[in-house]
Amino acid sequence: MTAVWPRVDELGLLTDLYELNMAQAYHLDGKSGEAVFSLFYRVLPGQRNYVVACGQEHAARLITELRFPEEQVRRLAPLGFRDEFLDWLADFRFSGEVRVVPEGSLVFPQEPLLELRAPVAEGQLLESLLMNYVNLETLLASKAARVVQAAAGIPVLDFGMRRMHGLEAAWRSVRAYRVAGIGATSNVLGGLSFDLPLRGTMAHSYIQSFDREIDAFRRYAQDYPGTTLLVDTYDSLAAVDKVIGLVRDEGLDVGAVRIDSGDLVAQARAARDKLDAAGLNGVRVVVSGGLDEWKVADLVAAGAPIDGFGVGTEMGSVADAPSLDFAYKLTEYQGRPRLKASPGKPIYPGAKQVWRHYDGEGRLAGDTLTGADEERDGQPLLRTVVANGELAVPAPDADAARRRLAGELAALPDAWRGTARAETPYPVTFSDALEDLRKRTLDRLP
Amino acid sequence: MTAVWPRVDELGLLTDLYELNMAQAYHLDGKSGEAVFSLFYRVLPGQRNYVVACGQEHAARLITELRFPEEQVRRLAPLGFRDEFLDWLADFRFSGEVRVVPEGSLVFPQEPLLELRAPVAEGQLLESLLMNYVNLETLLASKAARVVQAAAGIPVLDFGMRRMHGLEAAWRSVRAYRVAGIGATSNVLGGLSFDLPLRGTMAHSYIQSFDREIDAFRRYAQDYPGTTLLVDTYDSLAAVDKVIGLVRDEGLDVGAVRIDSGDLVAQARAARDKLDAAGLNGVRVVVSGGLDEWKVADLVAAGAPIDGFGVGTEMGSVADAPSLDFAYKLTEYQGRPRLKASPGKPIYPGAKQVWRHYDGEGRLAGDTLTGADEERDGQPLLRTVVANGELAVPAPDADAARRRLAGELAALPDAWRGTARAETPYPVTFSDALEDLRKRTLDRLP
Numbered sequence: 001m002t003a004v005w006p007r008v009d010e011l012g013l014l015t016d017l018y019e020l021n022m023a024q025a026y027h028l029d030g031k032s033g034e035a036v037f038s039l040f041y042r043v044l045p046g047q048r049n050y051v052v053a054c055g056q057e058h059a060a061r062l063i064t065e066l067r068f069p070e071e072q073v074r075r076l077a078p079l080g081f082r083d084e085f086l087d088w089l090a091d092f093r094f095s096g097e098v099r100v101v102p103e104g105s106l107v108f109p110q111e112p113l114l115e116l117r118a119p120v121a122e123g124q125l126l127e128s129l130l131m132n133y134v135n136l137e138t139l140l141a142s143k144a145a146r147v148v149q150a151a152a153g154i155p156v157l158d159f160g161m162r163r164m165h166g167l168e169a170a171w172r173s174v175r176a177y178r179v180a181g182i183g184a185t186s187n188v189l190g191g192l193s194f195d196l197p198l199r200g201t202m203a204h205s206y207i208q209s210f211d212r213e214i215d216a217f218r219r220y221a222q223d224y225p226g227t228t229l230l231v232d233t234y235d236s237l238a239a240v241d242k243v244i245g246l247v248r249d250e251g252l253d254v255g256a257v258r259i260d261s262g263d264l265v266a267q268a269r270a271a272r273d274k275l276d277a278a279g280l281n282g283v284r285v286v287v288s289g290g291l292d293e294w295k296v297a298d299l300v301a302a303g304a305p306i307d308g309f310g311v312g313t314e315m316g317s318v319a320d321a322p323s324l325d326f327a328y329k330l331t332e333y334q335g336r337p338r339l340k341a342s343p344g345k346p347i348y349p350g351a352k353q354v355w356r357h358y359d360g361e362g363r364l365a366g367d368t369l370t371g372a373d374e375e376r377d378g379q380p381l382l383r384t385v386v387a388n389g390e391l392a393v394p395a396p397d398a399d400a401a402r403r404r405l406a407g408e409l410a411a412l413p414d415a416w417r418g419t420a421r422a423e424t425p426y427p428v429t430f431s432d433a434l435e436d437l438r439k440r441t442l443d444r445l446p
Numbered sequence: 447m448t449a450v451w452p453r454v455d456e457l458g459l460l461t462d463l464y465e466l467n468m469a470q471a472y473h474l475d476g477k478s479g480e481a482v483f484s485l486f487y488r489v490l491p492g493q494r495n496y497v498v499a500c501g502q503e504h505a506a507r508l509i510t511e512l513r514f515p516e517e518q519v520r521r522l523a524p525l526g527f528r529d530e531f532l533d534w535l536a537d538f539r540f541s542g543e544v545r546v547v548p549e550g551s552l553v554f555p556q557e558p559l560l561e562l563r564a565p566v567a568e569g570q571l572l573e574s575l576l577m578n579y580v581n582l583e584t585l586l587a588s589k590a591a592r593v594v595q596a597a598a599g600i601p602v603l604d605f606g607m608r609r610m611h612g613l614e615a616a617w618r619s620v621r622a623y624r625v626a627g628i629g630a631t632s633n634v635l636g637g638l639s640f641d642l643p644l645r646g647t648m649a650h651s652y653i654q655s656f657d658r659e660i661d662a663f664r665r666y667a668q669d670y671p672g673t674t675l676l677v678d679t680y681d682s683l684a685a686v687d688k689v690i691g692l693v694r695d696e697g698l699d700v701g702a703v704r705i706d707s708g709d710l711v712a713q714a715r716a717a718r719d720k721l722d723a724a725g726l727n728g729v730r731v732v733v734s735g736g737l738d739e740w741k742v743a744d745l746v747a748a749g750a751p752i753d754g755f756g757v758g759t760e761m762g763s764v765a766d767a768p769s770l771d772f773a774y775k776l777t778e779y780q781g782r783p784r785l786k787a788s789p790g791k792p793i794y795p796g797a798k799q800v801w802r803h804y805d806g807e808g809r810l811a812g813d814t815l816t817g818a819d820e821e822r823d824g825q826p827l828l829r830t831v832v833a834n835g836e837l838a839v840p841a842p843d844a845d846a847a848r849r850r851l852a853g854e855l856a857a858l859p860d861a862w863r864g865t866a867r868a869e870t871p872y873p874v875t876f877s878d879a880l881e882d883l884r885k886r887t888l889d890r891l892p
Contacts (some may be wrong), residue, residue, distance in 0.1 A: 017646030200463030
């Protein structure tokens with residue numbers, strides 16, 4: 001069959017060449033010291049006030065299972081790799097420790113989502129795979145959480161599959177959406193795989209295939225009692241009248257009408273008025289078409305009588321901020337803190353812990369980053385999920401992550417919950433010991 | 447193993463629920479008439495003057511192979527689908543015709559990249575998969591072609607894997623980049639799979655793992671003669687001096703230095719001056735770090751002495767325009783043209799052909815869209831790749847697509863080749879017969 005994605009046994013080769021080059025150099029030079037690598041982002045993109053950590057537990061599982069089968073290793077020989085390194089690759093099993101923050105946690109700049117402690121060649125080898133893997137779900141969950149917040153309790157439906165960057169992104173998006181609090185998805189395999197309810201309406205093409213719109217409506221409502229009928233193929237309000245006729249005069253069961261274009265506030269109001277005037281208060285009004293968190297917030301603010309938002313392109317392509325500036329930095333080697341010079345982009349050395357503080361009313365009150373072995377009041381976020389190369393926890397649970405995120409967002413002060421960038425960022429401070437370590441490390445830079 | 451992507455036999459379920467609902471409705475209602483579906487985009491996004499069609503030949507192959515194994519079909523039963531539809535799905539084999547423009551073609555708004563003619567249920571069923579599949583490669587090739595044009599002959603290297611939307615996107619990107627004229631990639635599996643040269647340098651972490659930068663440089667150049675050394679970990683110009691010492695005094699073979707941050711024009715000049723003053727004219731200067739087509743164009747315009755651009759995040763996430771407004775529209779059913787009302791977004795009914803015109807000097811002179819059976823002077827772009835559900839052509843050839851794109855871009859007048867939106871769009875006209883058909887179809891809308 002035409003290759004759709006790589007074979008799972010090829011996954012180790014889905015990396016940047018320099019990771020293999022560096023791993024070989026470490027190996028050939030006998031540099032087997034233990035390193036700490038930290039995965040974090042530096043700057044909040046777009047109008048974000050927070051990022052939702054997602055995918056890092058799956059990524060940690062993945063690296064415990066990563067192998068380089070002989071057949072794959074052989075493909076590297078023509079690139080000039082040495083036999084002794086290829087033998088090492090063929091025997092590769094991750095042997096280190098991974099700590100992650102729980103999926104569904106809010107994370108702020110500089111806070112590690114994942115820290116890995118392992119022989120330096122192992123940690124280096126996993127960089128590209130880890131970054132790519134965590135990038136996707138974190139991007140999607142972060143965007144979707146904003147849309148859900150903007151919708152203020154009105155259900156958000158995912159319609160984004162067609163506009164995502166490939167099939168895997170479309171599939172995995174549903175897991176991120178489940179964590180983010182999306183109510184349902186149109187994505188069949190995604191919904192079945194990640195246990196998010198499925199919703200489907202109809203496309204314009206179905207209606208166009210009939211000579212009369214009302215015949216399409218009648219047939220679809222007969223086939224799918226309770227379905228949602230798309231009303232904007234020709235004239236939305238005339239179509240609402242047809243729906244009313246079918247429900248009132250023919251007794252058909254229609255759950256909702258969907259409006260996909262035009263002035264959504266005006267059309268939703270007009271549709272609602274018509275439905276209510278006909279006594280069809282139970283028929284819902286769903287809107288879609290180019291929605292993002294700002295448009296959803298505007299519709300909510302306008303008090304438009306909307307019962308559901310179908311959101312696709314903008315959420316699925318993360319249109320306003322389609323990448324995060326994740327970094328995967330060596331912060332310690334052979335027990336000594338490490339840094340690179342980075343004017344204007346402070347980086348802190350060493351293994352860390354993130355402490356989340358709550359005030360007396362249970363509201364989020366700021367985070368402190370400390371060295372990994374410092375203690376603080378508050379909730380420590382990084383916990384060990386892989387030890388000695390073996391999984392130390394059960395499989396990640398998207399439901400727990402969804403509850404965690406909902407809890408954190410409910411506890412987040414209003415200033416940081418909206419769609420606009422807050423005047424002051426959520427407070428993240430660094431322990432004196434960490435500041436001190438940073439100064440000493442910078443003073444010692446070559 | 448932790449699931450990384452769906453199994454290939456699950457691919458049919460990677461669709462929007464409404465596709466299955468509509469297909470079932472057509473099936474149950476005995477609506478087996480032949481339909482034409484057209485995949486095109488309506489509006490050029492961002493500053494684009496053109497889009498590069500990519501992925502549509504692969505997508506066409508894919509649908510000839512698409513099956514719904516019994517085990518997968520059974521997963522749909524709890525969603526309420528009827529047995530007779532599930533039986534139809536289990537027997538599904540695409541039976542229709544697919545026409546596509548050649549991969550690597552420039553395509554403009556309204557021009558079909560793909561047209562499909564099949565029983566309406568089949569065409570409907572394939573919508574989400576086709577749109578998602580073509581979206582990714584077309585997005586990436588379109589963006590990368592702009593970067594390559596901006597680089598004006600200086601090689602562009604792909605460093606984007608870590609910032610792409612998942613693993614499949616990272617893998618398939620390399621095929622799109624090959625078509626777009628990217629010179630090399632860091633993506634090992636992508637390069638091996640799609641025959642693009644691999645390039646790798648080193649990361650800051652490698653240097654940080656040494657106590658002295660020069661020791662890292664020495665070791666890496668010994669292990670990888672001709673390699674590229676990353677000079678901005680601590681102080682770029684001091685690092686260039688170290689490189690010069692290693693080459694001149696120790697006879698090491700260094701191919702290039704890479705600068706990844708700071709004022710790239712000033713640093714590239716200073717590095718070049720130092721290298722030239724030391725007689726090392728053969729050591730190249732490569733830059734990276736947040737580059738996109740505009741920054742590349744600025745560096746070229748400034749005359750910075752740069753021998754290669756490493757481009758990652760912006761190109762890989764298609765940051766300025768991460769989605770295209772692809773539409774997959776029913777344009778004909780049972781031999782009759784079909785349209786939906788779309789104020790401000792003209793759509794043309796019926797099966798079509800795209801004719802590309804060249805002037806006497808071989809330059810692109812505009813396109814004409816006609817009905818599928820009209821004739822024009824010029825090059826017809828849509829050709830049949832699937833007939834009666836069977837492949838009618840050999841496997842798509844990324845090299846041929848690369849040559850095609852290079853030829854079209856060379857023939858494209860300057861006005862549409864730059865990074866900014868041209869004042870007037872590339873001329874695309876519609877035949878009188880098509881305009882006429884549109885009017886008649888609109889007049890007959892329900």
